[in-house]
Amino acid sequence: MSAGTSTTAPGRGFVGPVSYLRNTALLTERSLRAIPRVPERLLDVTIQPIVFILLFLYVFGSAIHIPGISYKDYLFPGIIGQSLAFNAIGAGVATANDITEGVVDRFRSLPINRLSIISAQVMGQFCEALLGMVIVVVFGLLLGWTPHLTLVHAFELGGLMLLAMLAFVWAGVLFGMLVRSPDAMQGIGFIVVFPLSFMAGTFVPISGMAAVPRTIAQWDPIAALVASVRGLTQGVHSSGSWQLDHPEVAMALWCLLIIAICVPLALRRFNNTLAG
């Protein structure tokens, strides 16, 4: 055998933009292959909303009366907004899992751009989030949810939802890397995301809440998601704070803010702390 670099055949070009895209695609494909093989991973983003739908529609719903709208049509936008935020938990658990598996270390020891590893993680989680959302929406339509969407609103809603999925997936990936334990990530989800998603006007109007949760809800990013979906699909508008008066703008701003904070932190964490 000869000495030096000649023993590893392919030369340079592993770290350029073309190979970045190529490797990101390869690693994303790896994540997606796991979906049919570990379908329980999708449960996080499907069963939970479906359980909430059934509980609130058929158990609690009869006690909740919202003037001017059927509870079914009130509930589904709430569930969609909540599901968007729950993507952070799913992405966090999956990331914590992946990082404890050691396979990420192996990828990091390869002569590839490390950015492609984390990009693929986000892409894979994003696709799972999208699939989960499609299932929840279809389930809702089957149960008789009737959104009233103009074409413009449909595009606006679609764009906002994609942006929100991206933002909450990035947040999940960041926290998954910080926490590094899938169980701890579930715990954070229950302690932080769960209550915020319940206070967000998801199941009952914010205006009827006690002062403390009402104040929180007025500035809860998840409330902006719920209010946007509800506003665009049912024409029901909420009020009580700037973000509830302008939910679509607030939702976009929240998502951009989350992305602006989480992306650089996640990249730094991935490159520095795990890399040492």
Added chain:
Amino acid sequence: MFNSPLPAIEAHGLTKRFGDFTAVDSLDLRVETGTVVSLLGPNGAGKTTMVRMLATLLRPDAGRASIAGHDVVDEPDEVRRLISLTGQFAALDKNLTARENIVLMARLRGRSARAAREVADELIERFNVGEFRDRLVKNLSGGERRRVDLAAGLIDRPHLLVLDEPTTGLDPRSRQVVWSTIRSLVADGVTLLLTTQYLEEADALADRIVLIDHGREIAAGTPAQLKAQVGQQRVDVVAADGAGFERLTARLAERFAITALPEQRTVSIAAPDDVADLRRVAAAVQDSGIEVDEIALRRPTLDDAFIALTGEPPEGVPDREPEEVAA
């Protein structure tokens, strides 16, 4: 084969701290191209941390290391091209099949889809993965995973192969299979850095052993040199009762240089000739007609090595290194 002028690994004063805990403490290491060096030490000795620094996964706090002349901190891309790492916890995607894992690694190393399949099939053949090539890795046994892991690490013939505890947790039969795989790689002239907790494994595979504990070098040398320091293997004969032990001591002392351990009713005999000595002792015991509970060949263990070299057994330390404290 000829020796490269540049060593495959050259490390000086390499140090890594996790908070107050110093995992690797000013360690030097030199691995010549074409040789097999084993880092031997108990859990928590700093083996994995050392490997992770050499593989550009951890940044050293002090010291320098280079792979074939390329600095691990300044030229990480070069280093990653030269090395192949298989980790302590079989670093495969458990939701992919054995073959999919190897194909993915080949593609990430720049092969086209077709070339990746070809090289994967070659490796599957070579590492006897064929039987379970289409099973998901999560359904494979530890030994099977290790073989897939090795195959996935040898897409491009690496300048340096790093195997981090390749047989930890394997049953003896799987360990033999992994050993024979490693031996065939070594016969091919692969430069190998192998970490292990087993003296036996380092002895069987390495040209040179570096014994470490608490991140420091305790001893280094060829297996023969280290074993000479550690002491020979021995045959232990355990008598069935106290009276038997007395008679056994007397009888065996006539023919062998013995050490009597009355508390264990054990007569211990140096066995430089391995199984041949075991046979001679067994024959002598048989002739004596004295009843014994056990006749066994004891090879020196890592614990024996530590006791011999440091005067104390290796300390128990946590299995996993503590998480690095974020900056």
